[in-house]
Amino acid sequence: MSDNTTSTGTNLWSSTEHAVAYLGRARDIPRRVEGETALIECLPPVLRRVLDLGTGDGHLLALVLAARPDAEGVGLDFSPAMLDRSRARFAGNPRVAIVEHNLDDQLPRVGGFDAVVSCFAIHHVSHARKHALYAEVFEMLEPGGVFCNLEHVASPTVRLHDQFLTALGVSPADEDPSNKLLDVYTQLEWLRALGFEDVDCHWKWRELALLAGVRRTDAGLQALGSSLPGSQASG
Ligand SMILES: C[S@@+](CC[C@H](N)C(=O)[O-])C[C@H]1O[C@@H](n2cnc3c(N)ncnc32)[C@H](O)[C@@H]1O
Numbered sequence: 001m002s003d004n005t006t007s008t009g010t011n012l013w014s015s016t017e018h019a020v021a022y023l024g025r026a027r028d029i030p031r032r033v034e035g036e037t038a039l040i041e042c043l044p045p046v047l048r049r050v051l052d053l054g055t056g057d058g059h060l061l062a063l064v065l066a067a068r069p070d071a072e073g074v075g076l077d078f079s080p081a082m083l084d085r086s087r088a089r090f091a092g093n094p095r096v097a098i099v100e101h102n103l104d105d106q107l108p109r110v111g112g113f114d115a116v117v118s119c120f121a122i123h124h125v126s127h128a129r130k131h132a133l134y135a136e137v138f139e140m141l142e143p144g145g146v147f148c149n150l151e152h153v154a155s156p157t158v159r160l161h162d163q164f165l166t167a168l169g170v171s172p173a174d175e176d177p178s179n180k181l182l183d184v185y186t187q188l189e190w191l192r193a194l195g196f197e198d199v200d201c202h203w204k205w206r207e208l209a210l211l212a213g214v215r216r217t218d219a220g221l222q223a224l225g226s227s228l229p230g231s232q233a234s235g
Pocket of ligand 1: 011013014019022026053054055056057058059060076077078079082101102103104118119120121122124125
Protein backbone atom coordinates (compact mmCIF):
# COMPACT_ATOMS: atom_id res chain seq x y z
CA MET A 1 0.00 0.00 0.00
CA SER A 2 1.27 3.51 -0.85
CA ASP A 3 1.00 6.39 1.64
CA ASN A 4 -2.15 7.55 -0.09
CA THR A 5 -3.84 4.16 -0.17
CA THR A 6 -6.17 3.29 2.65
CA SER A 7 -8.94 0.78 3.15
CA THR A 8 -11.13 3.22 1.18
CA GLY A 9 -8.74 3.18 -1.83
CA THR A 10 -6.15 5.49 -3.33
CA ASN A 11 -6.80 9.22 -2.93
CA LEU A 12 -4.05 11.64 -3.92
CA TRP A 13 -6.07 14.77 -3.22
CA SER A 14 -4.57 15.54 0.17
CA SER A 15 -1.25 16.24 -1.64
CA THR A 16 -0.58 19.89 -2.42
CA GLU A 17 1.05 19.01 -5.76
CA HIS A 18 -2.06 17.12 -6.87
CA ALA A 19 -4.39 19.96 -5.90
CA VAL A 20 -2.22 22.66 -7.50
CA ALA A 21 -1.85 20.66 -10.74
CA TYR A 22 -5.66 20.34 -10.96
CA LEU A 23 -6.21 24.04 -10.37
CA GLY A 24 -3.77 24.78 -13.20
CA ARG A 25 -5.97 22.94 -15.70
CA ALA A 26 -9.41 23.18 -14.05
CA ARG A 27 -10.72 26.07 -16.12
CA ASP A 28 -9.73 24.26 -19.35
CA ILE A 29 -11.90 21.18 -18.72
CA PRO A 30 -14.00 20.94 -21.90
CA ARG A 31 -17.66 21.91 -21.60
CA ARG A 32 -17.32 22.62 -17.88
CA VAL A 33 -19.17 25.92 -18.12
CA GLU A 34 -22.14 24.15 -19.78
CA GLY A 35 -22.35 21.74 -16.85
CA GLU A 36 -22.07 24.53 -14.30
CA THR A 37 -24.76 26.52 -16.12
CA ALA A 38 -27.08 23.50 -16.03
CA LEU A 39 -26.39 23.12 -12.30
CA ILE A 40 -27.26 26.74 -11.57
CA GLU A 41 -30.53 26.25 -13.50
CA CYS A 42 -31.48 23.42 -11.11
CA LEU A 43 -31.19 25.55 -7.97
CA PRO A 44 -34.34 26.72 -6.20
CA PRO A 45 -35.23 30.34 -7.08
CA VAL A 46 -34.96 31.25 -3.41
CA LEU A 47 -31.94 29.70 -1.73
CA ARG A 48 -31.26 30.10 1.97
CA ARG A 49 -28.32 27.73 2.59
CA VAL A 50 -26.11 25.73 0.22
CA LEU A 51 -23.54 23.04 0.99
CA ASP A 52 -20.70 22.31 -1.47
CA LEU A 53 -19.07 18.87 -1.12
CA GLY A 54 -15.39 18.83 -2.16
CA THR A 55 -15.41 22.56 -2.67
CA GLY A 56 -11.77 22.82 -3.81
CA ASP A 57 -10.85 26.48 -4.19
CA GLY A 58 -14.54 27.41 -3.83
CA HIS A 59 -15.14 27.97 -7.55
CA LEU A 60 -18.59 26.33 -7.70
CA LEU A 61 -19.67 27.78 -4.36
CA ALA A 62 -18.78 31.25 -5.66
CA LEU A 63 -20.87 30.66 -8.81
CA VAL A 64 -23.86 29.54 -6.72
CA LEU A 65 -23.57 32.53 -4.38
CA ALA A 66 -23.27 34.89 -7.35
CA ALA A 67 -26.52 33.42 -8.70
CA ARG A 68 -28.26 33.53 -5.29
CA PRO A 69 -26.64 36.49 -3.47
CA ASP A 70 -28.79 36.16 -0.34
CA ALA A 71 -27.74 32.56 0.35
CA GLU A 72 -25.30 31.35 3.01
CA GLY A 73 -22.71 28.81 1.92
CA VAL A 74 -20.74 26.01 3.54
CA GLY A 75 -17.88 24.32 1.69
CA LEU A 76 -16.29 21.03 2.74
CA ASP A 77 -12.90 19.68 1.68
CA PHE A 78 -10.00 17.75 3.20
CA SER A 79 -7.11 19.09 1.12
CA PRO A 80 -4.99 21.64 3.02
CA ALA A 81 -4.07 23.41 -0.24
CA MET A 82 -7.72 23.64 -1.30
CA LEU A 83 -8.83 24.77 2.16
CA ASP A 84 -6.23 27.58 2.08
CA ARG A 85 -7.50 28.76 -1.30
CA SER A 86 -11.21 28.58 -0.56
CA ARG A 87 -10.69 30.34 2.79
CA ALA A 88 -8.72 33.07 1.01
CA ARG A 89 -11.46 33.41 -1.65
CA PHE A 90 -14.19 33.94 0.96
CA ALA A 91 -12.10 35.80 3.56
CA GLY A 92 -14.20 38.46 5.27
CA ASN A 93 -17.46 37.02 3.94
CA PRO A 94 -19.55 36.18 7.03
CA ARG A 95 -22.04 34.22 4.90
CA VAL A 96 -19.49 31.51 3.99
CA ALA A 97 -17.93 28.85 6.20
CA ILE A 98 -15.22 26.52 4.93
CA VAL A 99 -15.00 23.31 6.96
CA GLU A 100 -12.27 20.68 6.90
CA HIS A 101 -13.87 17.30 6.37
CA ASN A 102 -12.97 14.00 4.74
CA LEU A 103 -15.90 12.78 2.64
CA ASP A 104 -14.92 9.21 3.52
CA ASP A 105 -16.44 10.00 6.91
CA GLN A 106 -20.03 10.75 7.84
CA LEU A 107 -20.98 14.34 7.01
CA PRO A 108 -20.55 16.74 9.94
CA ARG A 109 -23.51 18.42 11.63
CA VAL A 110 -23.56 21.74 9.79
CA GLY A 111 -27.31 22.30 9.71
CA GLY A 112 -29.98 21.96 7.05
CA PHE A 113 -29.75 23.09 3.43
CA ASP A 114 -32.02 24.03 0.52
CA ALA A 115 -29.35 22.80 -1.88
CA VAL A 116 -26.37 20.48 -1.72
CA VAL A 117 -24.02 20.83 -4.68
CA SER A 118 -20.79 19.18 -5.73
CA CYS A 119 -18.45 19.34 -8.70
CA PHE A 120 -16.06 16.55 -9.74
CA ALA A 121 -15.48 15.45 -6.13
CA ILE A 122 -17.67 12.52 -5.06
CA HIS A 123 -16.06 10.08 -7.51
CA HIS A 124 -13.03 10.09 -5.24
CA VAL A 125 -14.84 8.06 -2.56
CA SER A 126 -15.69 4.36 -2.80
CA HIS A 127 -18.98 3.25 -4.31
CA ALA A 128 -20.25 2.13 -0.89
CA ARG A 129 -19.37 5.53 0.53
CA LYS A 130 -21.05 7.34 -2.40
CA HIS A 131 -24.28 5.54 -1.56
CA ALA A 132 -24.02 6.33 2.16
CA LEU A 133 -23.13 9.95 1.32
CA TYR A 134 -26.20 10.33 -0.88
CA ALA A 135 -28.34 9.11 2.03
CA GLU A 136 -26.69 11.66 4.33
CA VAL A 137 -27.28 14.40 1.76
CA PHE A 138 -30.97 13.46 1.66
CA GLU A 139 -31.17 13.83 5.45
CA MET A 140 -29.46 17.24 5.38
CA LEU A 141 -31.82 18.65 2.76
CA GLU A 142 -34.96 20.50 3.76
CA PRO A 143 -38.10 19.05 2.13
CA GLY A 144 -38.13 20.38 -1.43
CA GLY A 145 -34.36 20.93 -1.34
CA VAL A 146 -32.22 19.88 -4.30
CA PHE A 147 -29.06 17.80 -4.69
CA CYS A 148 -27.01 18.78 -7.77
CA ASN A 149 -23.95 16.66 -8.42
CA LEU A 150 -21.87 17.70 -11.44
CA GLU A 151 -19.78 14.57 -11.56
CA HIS A 152 -17.16 12.57 -13.39
CA VAL A 153 -18.97 9.32 -14.19
CA ALA A 154 -17.97 6.02 -15.80
CA SER A 155 -18.20 5.45 -19.55
CA PRO A 156 -20.19 2.40 -20.68
CA THR A 157 -17.20 1.02 -22.67
CA VAL A 158 -13.42 1.15 -22.55
CA ARG A 159 -13.35 2.73 -26.01
CA LEU A 160 -15.59 5.59 -24.85
CA HIS A 161 -13.43 6.01 -21.75
CA ASP A 162 -10.32 6.25 -23.95
CA GLN A 163 -12.08 8.81 -26.17
CA PHE A 164 -12.88 10.89 -23.09
CA LEU A 165 -9.25 10.85 -21.95
CA THR A 166 -8.17 11.88 -25.47
CA ALA A 167 -10.67 14.76 -25.42
CA LEU A 168 -9.14 15.86 -22.10
CA GLY A 169 -5.59 15.47 -23.43
CA VAL A 170 -4.80 12.91 -20.70
CA SER A 171 -2.90 9.70 -21.46
CA PRO A 172 -4.15 6.49 -19.76
CA ALA A 173 -0.87 6.41 -17.79
CA ASP A 174 -1.63 9.87 -16.36
CA GLU A 175 -5.17 9.08 -15.32
CA ASP A 176 -5.85 10.04 -11.69
CA PRO A 177 -5.64 6.84 -9.60
CA SER A 178 -7.97 8.54 -7.10
CA ASN A 179 -10.89 8.15 -9.54
CA LYS A 180 -13.58 5.62 -8.60
CA LEU A 181 -15.95 6.16 -11.49
CA LEU A 182 -19.52 4.87 -11.40
CA ASP A 183 -22.11 4.87 -14.19
CA VAL A 184 -24.98 7.35 -14.34
CA TYR A 185 -27.76 4.74 -14.26
CA THR A 186 -26.71 3.20 -10.93
CA GLN A 187 -26.38 6.59 -9.28
CA LEU A 188 -29.80 7.78 -10.51
CA GLU A 189 -31.40 4.55 -9.27
CA TRP A 190 -29.76 5.00 -5.87
CA LEU A 191 -31.13 8.53 -5.60
CA ARG A 192 -34.66 7.37 -6.47
CA ALA A 193 -34.51 4.51 -3.97
CA LEU A 194 -33.33 6.92 -1.26
CA GLY A 195 -36.47 9.02 -1.72
CA PHE A 196 -35.30 11.75 -4.08
CA GLU A 197 -37.85 12.74 -6.72
CA ASP A 198 -37.49 14.36 -10.13
CA VAL A 199 -34.22 12.46 -10.38
CA ASP A 200 -32.50 12.91 -13.72
CA CYS A 201 -29.27 13.42 -15.56
CA HIS A 202 -29.93 16.97 -16.75
CA TRP A 203 -26.74 17.42 -18.73
CA LYS A 204 -24.02 15.11 -19.97
CA TRP A 205 -20.93 15.35 -22.14
CA ARG A 206 -19.00 12.07 -22.28
CA GLU A 207 -17.92 11.35 -18.66
CA LEU A 208 -19.13 14.66 -17.21
CA ALA A 209 -22.72 14.57 -15.99
CA LEU A 210 -25.11 16.59 -13.87
CA LEU A 211 -27.12 14.23 -11.63
CA ALA A 212 -29.87 15.86 -9.61
CA GLY A 213 -32.84 15.06 -7.42
CA VAL A 214 -35.21 16.81 -5.06
CA ARG A 215 -35.96 15.74 -1.51
CA ARG A 216 -39.62 14.85 -1.51
CA THR A 217 -41.82 17.24 0.44
CA ASP A 218 -43.92 15.81 3.27
CA ALA A 219 -46.98 16.16 1.02
CA GLY A 220 -45.18 14.18 -1.67
CA LEU A 221 -44.30 11.43 0.79
CA GLN A 222 -47.93 11.21 1.94
CA ALA A 223 -49.11 10.98 -1.66
CA LEU A 224 -46.59 8.21 -2.31
CA GLY A 225 -47.74 6.32 0.79
CA SER A 226 -51.41 6.57 -0.17
CA SER A 227 -50.69 5.21 -3.65
CA LEU A 228 -48.96 2.09 -2.34
CA PRO A 229 -50.90 -1.22 -2.42
CA GLY A 230 -52.70 -1.78 0.89
CA SER A 231 -52.97 1.90 1.74
CA GLN A 232 -56.44 3.36 2.41
CA ALA A 233 -56.50 5.58 -0.67
CA SER A 234 -55.57 2.75 -3.03
CA GLY A 235 -58.20 0.34 -1.61
C1 LIG B 1 -11.44 17.71 -9.06
S1 LIG B 1 -11.36 18.64 -7.60
C2 LIG B 1 -12.85 19.63 -7.75
C3 LIG B 1 -12.79 20.85 -6.88
C4 LIG B 1 -13.97 21.81 -7.05
N1 LIG B 1 -15.22 21.20 -6.64
C5 LIG B 1 -14.06 22.32 -8.46
O1 LIG B 1 -15.13 22.20 -9.04
O2 LIG B 1 -13.08 22.84 -8.98
C6 LIG B 1 -11.84 17.45 -6.40
C7 LIG B 1 -12.00 18.02 -5.02
O3 LIG B 1 -12.48 17.01 -4.15
C8 LIG B 1 -11.73 17.04 -2.97
N2 LIG B 1 -11.74 15.69 -2.36
C9 LIG B 1 -11.32 14.53 -2.93
N3 LIG B 1 -11.48 13.53 -2.06
C10 LIG B 1 -11.99 14.06 -0.93
C11 LIG B 1 -12.35 13.54 0.33
N4 LIG B 1 -12.21 12.22 0.62
N5 LIG B 1 -12.83 14.37 1.27
C12 LIG B 1 -12.97 15.70 1.01
N6 LIG B 1 -12.64 16.27 -0.17
C13 LIG B 1 -12.16 15.45 -1.13
C14 LIG B 1 -10.35 17.45 -3.39
O4 LIG B 1 -9.57 17.92 -2.33
C15 LIG B 1 -10.68 18.50 -4.42
O5 LIG B 1 -10.86 19.76 -3.84
